[in-house]
Amino acid sequence: MSDLTRRTILSLPLGGLAVSALGTRFASAAEPVKIGLVAALSGASAKSGEGITRGLSVAIDEINNRGGVLGGRMLELVRRDDESNPGKGQTAARELIDKEGCAILFGGIDSPVSLAIVPLANSAKVPFMGVWAAATNITRNNANPNYVFRVSAVDVLVDKALIKYATSRFGSKSPGLILVNNAWGDSNFSGLTAAAEAAGIKLAGSEKFEDKDVDMTPQLQRLRNAGADCLILVGNAAPGAQVIKSLQRSAWSVPIVSHWGISGGRFPELAGSWAGKVHFVQTYSFFGQQSDIGKKVLAALMAKYPDIKGPGDVAPPVGVANAYDAMQLTALAIQKAGSTDGSAMREGFLGIDDYKGLIKNYVKPFTDANHDALNENDYVMVRYNGEQIEPVTG
Numbered sequence: 001m002s003d004l005t006r007r008t009i010l011s012l013p014l015g016g017l018a019v020s021a022l023g024t025r026f027a028s029a030a031e032p033v034k035i036g037l038v039a040a041l042s043g044a045s046a047k048s049g050e051g052i053t054r055g056l057s058v059a060i061d062e063i064n065n066r067g068g069v070l071g072g073r074m075l076e077l078v079r080r081d082d083e084s085n086p087g088k089g090q091t092a093a094r095e096l097i098d099k100e101g102c103a104i105l106f107g108g109i110d111s112p113v114s115l116a117i118v119p120l121a122n123s124a125k126v127p128f129m130g131v132w133a134a135a136t137n138i139t140r141n142n143a144n145p146n147y148v149f150r151v152s153a154v155d156v157l158v159d160k161a162l163i164k165y166a167t168s169r170f171g172s173k174s175p176g177l178i179l180v181n182n183a184w185g186d187s188n189f190s191g192l193t194a195a196a197e198a199a200g201i202k203l204a205g206s207e208k209f210e211d212k213d214v215d216m217t218p219q220l221q222r223l224r225n226a227g228a229d230c231l232i233l234v235g236n237a238a239p240g241a242q243v244i245k246s247l248q249r250s251a252w253s254v255p256i257v258s259h260w261g262i263s264g265g266r267f268p269e270l271a272g273s274w275a276g277k278v279h280f281v282q283t284y285s286f287f288g289q290q291s292d293i294g295k296k297v298l299a300a301l302m303a304k305y306p307d308i309k310g311p312g313d314v315a316p317p318v319g320v321a322n323a324y325d326a327m328q329l330t331a332l333a334i335q336k337a338g339s340t341d342g343s344a345m346r347e348g349f350l351g352i353d354d355y356k357g358l359i360k361n362y363v364k365p366f367t368d369a370n371h372d373a374l375n376e377n378d379y380v381m382v383r384y385n386g387e388q389i390e391p392v393t394g
Contacts, residue, residue, distance in 0.1 A: 032076035033069060033340055035060065035327070036096035038089050038117065039108025039132075040264070041081035044238035048109035048264030051319025052131055053079065056106065058300045058320075059327035069334045075327075078102060082113050084236075089113035090120060097124050103340035104129060104330055106323065109236065109264045111135035111184035122147050125342040127349065129330060131322040134158060134259070135187040139371040147346055149371045151326035151359075153260065155184075157376040158281055159191030162257050163199050165279070165381060166230045170255040176228030177206040178219060178243055180235040180261075188234045188259065204228035211239050216246040224252055233258040233278070237265025244271040244278065255279075263316040268384045275384045282382050283374060284321035284359050285391050286311035293358050297324055312388035322374075325357040329365060329373070 037056065039049035060075045068074045078100050082089035089110070096102045097120075104127045107114040114133040121128035122143040130138055130150035139150045166172040177192055179185035189206060196203050204226040207219035220243070223231065231254055233243055240262040247254070258280035268275040286298055301320070302308045314320055332355060333348035334340060349371075355362045365373035381392045 030073065032074045033334065034096075034100050034102040035075055035077050035330070036093070036100060036102030036105040037077060037079045037108075038082050038092045038096065038105060038113070039079070040084045040110060041079060043084055044266070045084055045109050045236050045264045047237075047266065047316060048132060048319050049079075049081070051264075051314075051316045052106065052108060052323045053077070054301060054305060055131070055320035055323030056327050058297060058304060059324045059331075061300070061304070063327070063331045069331055070339070075331070082108060082110070084110045084113065086110075086112045086116035090116045093117045093120055093128075097126050102126070103334070103342075104345065106131055106326065107133055107138075109133060109261065109319075111138065111187065112182050114138050115183055118143075118148055125346075127330075127333075127342060127345050129326050131326045132264070132319055133184070135184050136191065137187065145343075145346060146371060147342065149349055149366055149373070151322050151329065151365075151373045153281065153283060153374065153379065154372050155187045155259075156191045156194075158259060158379065159188055160195045160198070161281060161376050161379050162232050162259065163192060163195040163201070166232060166255070166257045167199060167201060169279070169381075170230050170257070172230035172255070173201055174204040174227050175201070175230040175232050175257075176204040176223035176226065178216065178223065178231055178233050178235075179206065179208050180239060181208040181210055184261075185234055192232060209235070209239055209243070211236070213239060214242050216243050217250055220246055220250060220252065224250075224254075228254065230255045230257060232256075234261065235259075236261040237263070237267040238270060240278075241267050241270030241272075241275070244274045248272070248274050253277075260316075260318055263318060263382075263389060268387050277383075279381050279383050279392055281379050282316075282318045282389065283378055283380070284317050285380055285382060285389070286314045286317055287390055291358075293356065297321075297358055312385075312390070315387070315389060317389060321358050325355075325359050325362075325373075328357060329355055329362070 041049040080092035109132040111133040128148045134153040136156045256278045336351045337344035337348035
């Protein structure tokens with residue numbers, strides 16, 4: 001600094017210095033709070049990333065329109081495509097934390113990607129919010145303190161619901177499992193095996209497939225020979241569709257109950273005429289009588305996205321609804337924290353008392369012992385009607 005510059009500063013009246021400092025504080029307060037999203041934005045599961053983006057965006061618009069957080073700071077969404085690849089997801093998460101300075105990360109559909117991000121988030125002390133990936137050990141990860149939260153299904157609870165549905169809806173006494181061969185499939189194998197045992201039924205067997213497989217006929221034939229009277233499917237849209245095409249080629253018209261991965265891509269297009277046979281789980285439907293919040297969110301979606309003409313165009317509803325509620329809960333956590341410091345935000349999540357949300361009315365949604373805001377009472381069963389996801393009736 002030159003002597004002239006130093007003398008000029010020293011000669012400023014105190015009021016001038018006060019204005020300068022005040023201006024700095026205002027500039028700091030005006031900085032946006034960056035919300036990071038690592039999700040599948042391309043490839044077979046791109047619909048999932050788009051649904052999450054839309055749910056977050058509608059919530060962010062609403063929060064910003066009411067003044068943002070922390071005395072006027074606006075929320076800004078920063079996205080990265082993980083391409084359903086754990087390594088790329090972890091790299092994207094590092095970039096959002098280190099380069100973009102995101103206060104929180106949101107995750108996408110793929111459990112293996114989220115599981116790759118979990119240790120990074122806990123190490124960096126940056127909250128990580130799951131809104132789709134359901135592997136049980138995403139939140140139940142043994143970290144202390146644990147910075148991972150979730151507004152989504154949890155495999156260990158979904159698996160109980162799927163077994164219960166198979167037995168009550170279809171009278172299944174010997175369901176067979178057809179599962180993707182990755183960490184998500186492993187999570188569900190454990191949960192479904194335990195759920196079947198608790199229900200007093202015996203599984204016909206369990207078969208796995210790879211994400212890129214295009215013919216599951218051998219696995220299905222083994223389950224058929226073992227006497228499976230219902231299939232429980234765990235996989236994303238593209239391989240899930242190949243399971244259905246293989247069933248159709250085999251002319252095996254067995255009831256199919258599925259986890260929600262098939263709703264994150266082009267399942268009805270890829271699966272063809274048998275797509276509507278599959279009953280699968282979601283956390284929300286925009287069909288039927290809506291709460292005031294449901295009406296507000298649907299109206300906002302229709303106003304923001306021209307392709308949404310009605311409830312059937314909100315696809316996939318689970319990504320939209322989970323992301324919307326999770327973003328609103330995040331804003332509450334930031335307000336509770338009084339800052340965007342990760343440790344303070346973690347305590348902010350634990351300090352939320354209640355929130356009247358889209359999916360449900362949340363009461364103490366997060367505790368030290370439970371970082372999952374949804375439970376088995378928050379699921380609905382749906383099916384495809386053409387491209388639309390509609391509740392199962394009758």
